[in-house]
Amino acid sequence: MDPQVTQATSSASAGVIETDAVIVGAGPVGLFQVFELGLLEIKAHIIDSLAYPGGQCIELYPDKPIYDIPALPVVTGKELTDNLMKQIEPFGATFHLGQEVTTVEKQEDGRFFVATSKGTQFLTKTIFIAGGVGSFQPRTLKVDGIDKHEGSQVHYRVRKPEQFAGKNLLIVGGGDSALDWALNFCGGNEDGNPHKAESVILLHRRDGFRAAPASVAKMKELCDNYEMQFIVGQVTDLDEAEDGALKGVKVTGGDGVTRVVPCDQVLVFFGLSPKLGPIAEWGLALERKQILVDTEKFQTSVPGIFAVGDINTYPGKKKLILSGFHEAALAAFGAMPIINPEKRVHLQYTTTSPKLHKVLGVETPVFD
Numbered sequence: 001m002d003p004q005v006t007q008a009t010s011s012a013s014a015g016v017i018e019t020d021a022v023i024v025g026a027g028p029v030g031l032f033q034v035f036e037l038g039l040l041e042i043k044a045h046i047i048d049s050l051a052y053p054g055g056q057c058i059e060l061y062p063d064k065p066i067y068d069i070p071a072l073p074v075v076t077g078k079e080l081t082d083n084l085m086k087q088i089e090p091f092g093a094t095f096h097l098g099q100e101v102t103t104v105e106k107q108e109d110g111r112f113f114v115a116t117s118k119g120t121q122f123l124t125k126t127i128f129i130a131g132g133v134g135s136f137q138p139r140t141l142k143v144d145g146i147d148k149h150e151g152s153q154v155h156y157r158v159r160k161p162e163q164f165a166g167k168n169l170l171i172v173g174g175g176d177s178a179l180d181w182a183l184n185f186c187g188g189n190e191d192g193n194p195h196k197a198e199s200v201i202l203l204h205r206r207d208g209f210r211a212a213p214a215s216v217a218k219m220k221e222l223c224d225n226y227e228m229q230f231i232v233g234q235v236t237d238l239d240e241a242e243d244g245a246l247k248g249v250k251v252t253g254g255d256g257v258t259r260v261v262p263c264d265q266v267l268v269f270f271g272l273s274p275k276l277g278p279i280a281e282w283g284l285a286l287e288r289k290q291i292l293v294d295t296e297k298f299q300t301s302v303p304g305i306f307a308v309g310d311i312n313t314y315p316g317k318k319k320l321i322l323s324g325f326h327e328a329a330l331a332a333f334g335a336m337p338i339i340n341p342e343k344r345v346h347l348q349y350t351t352t353s354p355k356l357h358k359v360l361g362v363e364t365p366v367f368d
């Protein structure tokens, strides 16, 4: 992420943050919402459950070309995100990444209380939901009783690699994350690896990987040297000690035979899938898991809460980035009477707005 953009690292300890605007979702439309609010001199806080901005563009197709962004004949998902980050840099939005917005509650004074999974809290005059297809959550291992081990012995993310040092690890999955972490924990380089595990077993349902060829080659080399073990199969059951702790899992191989694979910790990397999640609980009118909005301000059934981008629906809606950008512009204007009822808002061209040029640190052009 661009270092110029403020990333709040300890906002939970800062108490309740009072603000004019909270944006839920840092996909392309949420990012452009920062720009449109910035043009109207509104600073926003933007929250995403992912650890990085870009939404679907980064999560699903970072290196694929997009051909229908006006004036950009071709741009990849990553390039579009990088450009949006650059474009919003002058507007000083605060990013709260790696946290899901869980709670939205209307207060008596008309503002909204917003809270995240990491305990960050806001009191805001307006909310812009740019939640796309929902917040991306790790796909979980579907085995009876696994939930009681999640967080202690079964993990879907690696937050602190040091907690796995010296352990017997079972890493499940066949994509880049599974292989990268398997190689990382195998380590064993000459300089020493602070996260080196006691043993690493990689388990995948087939003998083929959706990962960088270099990682696959390295993994095979480590297996040939007996520094890692690779098993084809699927976890079908747990192997628990008398005290309930996990001492291994049962793996059914391609031959139909089920074997016990002992391990201390299980790391599962099945990718991420989007879930509407808590947004469905905020009392907004929905239609087939999308938020109903008007087509003037893109406001939801709750005044003060706007919804833009893939998350909303209205007659004729098309789920395109282009449509989301348009909605973000009109939603920003629509929110101004709530954010600043005293202020008369006029449409200003970015070409001729001295106020904007001051923010951007550029000269206002002279017209003959």
Ligand SMILES: Cc1cc2nc3c(=O)[nH]c(=O)nc-3n(C[C@H](O)[C@H](O)[C@H](O)COP(=O)(O)OP(=O)(O)OC[C@H]3O[C@@H](n4cnc5c(N)ncnc54)[C@H](O)[C@@H]3O)c2cc1C
Pocket: 024, 025, 026, 027, 028, 029, 030, 047, 048, 049, 050, 054, 055, 056, 057, 060, 061, 065, 066, 067, 068, 099, 100, 101, 102, 130, 131, 132, 133, 134, 135, 136, 276, 277, 278, 279, 308, 309, 310, 311, 319, 320, 321, 322, 324
């Ligand atoms: C393979 C593919 C190719 C595509 N190609 C094109 C194309 O060529 N042209 C085009 O116009 N469109 C294309 N699209 C569609 C385009 O990507 C979407 O229209 C666009 O990403 C929508 O942007 P968004 O910001 O509304 O939502 P998203 O990009 O989905 O971003 C939403 C963000 O909100 C976050 N979020 C959701 N709920 C919460 C919550 N409760 N708390 C915190 N964060 C939350 C999510 O983690 C996510 O990061 C393509 C899509 C795919 C999958």
